[in-house]
Amino acid sequence: MIAPKREFDGSDRSKYDNWERVIYIWRSKYERKTQLQLGSVLIECLAGDAEEYVLSMVPRGEETFDKILEVLNNHYGMDSLPKTTKTLAEFRDLRR
Numbered sequence: 001m002i003a004p005k006r007e008f009d010g011s012d013r014s015k016y017d018n019w020e021r022v023i024y025i026w027r028s029k030y031e032r033k034t035q036l037q038l039g040s041v042l043i044e045c046l047a048g049d050a051e052e053y054v055l056s057m058v059p060r061g062e063e064t065f066d067k068i069l070e071v072l073n074n075h076y077g078m079d080s081l082p083k084t085t086k087t088l089a090e091f092r093d094l095r096r
Contacts, residue, residue: 001030001037003044008072010050014089016076020069027065038065050076 004026008019023045027038042065046054050072054063057071 003041007045009048035064039063
């Protein structure tokens with residue numbers, strides 16, 4: 001199994017939604033793998049604050065795909081931010 005090519009380090013919260021989408025696309029290639037197998041590979045594409053946060057929040061031996069994404073969604077996901085903050089982040093990312 002090949003790890004996702006995109007890394008997320010937690011330094012830019014606005015990039016999390018796109019990273020998460022890429023991760024779900026990657027996961028679709030490995031539907032027959034277990035949650036624990038997927039989680040162990042998913043950890044490889046985390047770095048910096050995101051990696052430290054996941055390792056501090058997920059108990060050792062329970063690093064499943066769903067658990068890792070649940071922890072990341074609760075911390076970095078746009079659902080955890082007020083709608084106005086989400087709109088501001090989208091506006092800030094606009095390019096002319």
